Amino acid sequence: MGEKDIAQKILEAHNDVFSDIVNVLLFKGKKVLSADELEDQSSNTFYKADGKLHELERDVAKRWKKGNIRVACVGLENQTKADVDMPLRVMGYDGAEYRAQLLADNDSKSRYPVVTLVLYYGYNGHWDKPLSLKERLDIPPEFDAFVNDYRINLFEIAYLTREQVEMFQSDFRIVADYFVQMQENGDYVPDARQIRHVQETLQLLSVMTKDNRFEEAYNDAVEGGPQNMCEVLDRVENKGRLEGxxxxxxxxxxxxxxxxxxxxxxxxxxxxxxxxxxxxxxxxxxxxxxxxxxxxxxxxxx
Structure with a gap:
């Protein structure tokens, strides 16, 4: 597992962050998912091919429950680069979850939908790879009408509108705001919004920007870490001047x-x-x- 994936999992695995991302991106800010209605879903599934057992690993996955009834399974996949095979990957993740439902029992009433969100963090250009299975496949014309399509739910974080960014209530607002500003201006001006999951947020920014000073701004603190991005940048700039x-x-x-x-x-x-x-x-x-x-x-x- 790559360092990038680990960092993103740590932040997005928090139920308040996970539900916030889904509510804003899928439901325009309406609070459909509640943090206390989410249960962790194993991100590892297995399938057999060529006589061997292979592993599929999602970035983050959670089940949405109403009481004891599972309503849906939602997964998040993080991308910093456009992946030509993303439709196939998402189809594999979703298919593995449906397969798990089949193996669990024979009660057809227990079936629930699986939805995957692909979060793209690139800010130097839009996603330029296939968005659907048919776009990725080389399909003979005679077969086109019989091939089922499978489209990914792609969200370009750096190209969200200002209104969308302001809908976020969790620490993901800070992350989204950073990438939107970098895409729009090539620079970042922080605000004094308090960070709840400080270390996880800074770790994600550190990995995604390849600037270790974000995480070091927290780790090097003698008496507690910074509480907002203004304090973070103060420490980053001070560290830069000292290193200089x-x-x-x-x-x-x-x-x-x-x-x-x-x-x-x-x-x-x-x-x-x-x-x-x-x-x-x-x-x-x-x-x-x-x-x-x-x-x-x-x-x-x-």
Whole structure:
């Protein structure tokens, strides 16, 4: 399992975040799913092919229950890059859940729908790969009418409207706001909204942006971590300035050391020349090129 998937699972596995994502993206902010009506669903399913047992693993999956009755199974799949085979993957995840229902019992009344949301976090361009099974398959014209289609529910997080972003009530609003701003402006201006799941939110941003300072802003805190993105960016910027000063000092020391080594080699080359050694011998002795030795021995360089 990749680091990206692990980070996203940690945040989205919280019921308040999961239900918030589904309510906004599927139901325009209407509170259809309640956090306390969700139960964790194993993200691992298995199928047999070529005589071997293979594993399918969703990013996050939960069952929605009303009392003791399961109403639906909802899965989230996170993508940072457009995947040409996403329709096939989603079809496999959903099919495995339907298969599990068949194996559970023979009571047809217990069947419930499976819905998968694909969350795309790319902000340098829209999803440009197939959105349905038929778009991915090379179907002979004679078979087209008989091939069932299967379309994915794709949501481009960075291209949500401002109204959609403001519908989120959980920490996912902070995540969505970050990607929308980066897509629109190439920059991010935080607000003072409190973060409930601080570490998980910053870990997700850290992995998705490949900027470890987001997570380090929490981990390096001596007396508690930051509570909002304003505090996070303050720590990120302070850490950047500190790293810049340390890098400058290190570069200064290295430059001074190199200058000292070059000066020493030049003095040695001049001494060897005064002793009557030829340029080839001098170049090998001080481990520099003959051209540099000649430059050092020119009258104006003395």
């Amino acid at each position: 000063r340390l890098e400058g000092r290190l570069e200064g020391r290295l430059e001074g050391r190199l200058e000292g080594e070059i000066k020493g080699k030049r003095e040695t080359a001049i001494n060897l020349h005064n002793m009557g050694m030829d340029n080839d011998f001098i170049a090998k002795a001080v481990n520099v090129s003959i051209d540099l030795v000649k430059q050092w021995l020119m009258p104006e360089s003395a």
